[in-house]
Amino acid sequence: MYQPRRIAEAASTEVDGAAAFVVPARRAARSRSDILRTRVAPTAVSVALLAASGAFALNLRAADETASAVPAPVREADTLSRDAARELVSTEETTDEASAAVEEAPAEPVATEGDAAFVAGQWAAAFGAPAGTKFIQSDTVVRVQANGDSESLGSVKEGDKISVTDKVEGNFRQVAFNGKVGWVLDARLGDKAPAKPEPKPAPKAKASTKTSTASESDSSAAYTGSTSYSGKTVLGLKPKAMVVYNAVTARWSFKAIGGYRATNNRSNHGSGGAIDFMTYSDSAKGWAVARYLAANAGAFDVDHIIFEQKIWTPYKPYWRPMADRGSITANHYDHVHVSVKL
Numbered sequence: 001m002y003q004p005r006r007i008a009e010a011a012s013t014e015v016d017g018a019a020a021f022v023v024p025a026r027r028a029a030r031s032r033s034d035i036l037r038t039r040v041a042p043t044a045v046s047v048a049l050l051a052a053s054g055a056f057a058l059n060l061r062a063a064d065e066t067a068s069a070v071p072a073p074v075r076e077a078d079t080l081s082r083d084a085a086r087e088l089v090s091t092e093e094t095t096d097e098a099s100a101a102v103e104e105a106p107a108e109p110v111a112t113e114g115d116a117a118f119v120a121g122q123w124a125a126a127f128g129a130p131a132g133t134k135f136i137q138s139d140t141v142v143r144v145q146a147n148g149d150s151e152s153l154g155s156v157k158e159g160d161k162i163s164v165t166d167k168v169e170g171n172f173r174q175v176a177f178n179g180k181v182g183w184v185l186d187a188r189l190g191d192k193a194p195a196k197p198e199p200k201p202a203p204k205a206k207a208s209t210k211t212s213t214a215s216e217s218d219s220s221a222a223y224t225g226s227t228s229y230s231g232k233t234v235l236g237l238k239p240k241a242m243v244v245y246n247a248v249t250a251r252w253s254f255k256a257i258g259g260y261r262a263t264n265n266r267s268n269h270g271s272g273g274a275i276d277f278m279t280y281s282d283s284a285k286g287w288a289v290a291r292y293l294a295a296n297a298g299a300f301d302v303d304h305i306i307f308e309q310k311i312w313t314p315y316k317p318y319w320r321p322m323a324d325r326g327s328i329t330a331n332h333y334d335h336v337h338v339s340v341k342l
Contacts, residue, residue, distance in 0.1 A: 127181055128167025128174050134189040136160045142182040146172035153182045159193050219288040223247055223296040235259025238272040240340050244300045245275055248289060254278055258335070268303065268339040278335045283308065289336045306337040 136156045143150040146169035154177060156162060162184070167174040172183040229242040237245060237259045245257075258276030261269045268274035279286035290307040293300065297314050305312045309331040310319045325331050 128165030131164050131166040133161050134164050134191060135193045136162060136184075137188050137190045137194045140184050140188040142175065142177045142184050143172070144182065146170055146174075146183040150183070153177055153180055156184070161193075162189075164189065219291040220295040221292065223299045227299055227301075233272075235275075236272050237275065238340075238342060240301060240342060241273050241275055244293070244302075244338060244340060247296075247300070248275075248277060248292070251292070252277075252285065252289060255280070266339075267337070268342065271342055273303075273342040274337065274339040276335045276337050280334045286336050293336070293338050300338075301341050303339040303341045305339075306332045307335075308333050 136158055138158050139155065141155050142153040144153055145151075156177070163176040165174040165176075168186060169183070171185055171187065173186040173189060175182050175184055225243075225247060227243055229239040229246070231242075233239065233242050234245070235257065241259075245259075249257075254277050256278040258278070259269070259274075260272045263270040277286075277289055279289070286307050290305055290312070293302060293305050294312050294317070297305075297317075302314060306322070309322050309324070311322050312319050322331070328334055
């Protein structure tokens, strides 16, 4: 069968396949001058135009500002220093704050009647004008109100200083006492402190009219008499004790003298070898006798001497304290006790 269409399509296919292998002609290379002319030159012209327009705009703005400029005001010289100015500002601020505080502080009610007007720390409207201070002339009571039957706020002592006002009611004057308003007797107040009584001079000692004997003034006098005795004895004393008895009674007189008495202690009273010379409250006389006996202990052959709770012995020849025996007589405050060796 005749097929003309397929022959035509085959011929066309052959022509197209040949054309696919045809290499197009290469574009000729551009020279340096062509590149400068077509790319660089236009860009440089654009930049130059922009720069020229910007400079023109700036010149126009500077001209406008110069035409409208206002000269700066001339500043006057400061008449105050910086420190003075700071102090002035600080003072004004402090004054403003104080004024504001006073305006804002609420007013506190003040009691003017009854005891409420005398509450501690609150000055009543009836408080008088301050009138200085006065001195209390004698101990007195501070009252709540101006009468003697009013409640007591306390007391003040003679010589104390107290603040007063010019307000006087009857016999009382208004005072300030421990943060309160009180009243005291006006007669108890004075402008000067009360004069203190001068101490009385001590009475002068009267000259003694008593004449001391030689035996009282010389308690250390040496005994020069006999050291033995053979006569009649008294008070139940042994002859050795009679030597002491005669020597002491020859120098002093006594209202009472003790000798023998029944006892079992070391006092030697039970054996007739001890004597008690009663001096009572005459301490000076007692010490005169005691020292005389100690000074002549060898001649009297003394065993011990006791007076005013002190004892003396030949083996310890000094006065030393004794234990308390509980009474004046037991402690030998009213007599001198002397014992001899038998």
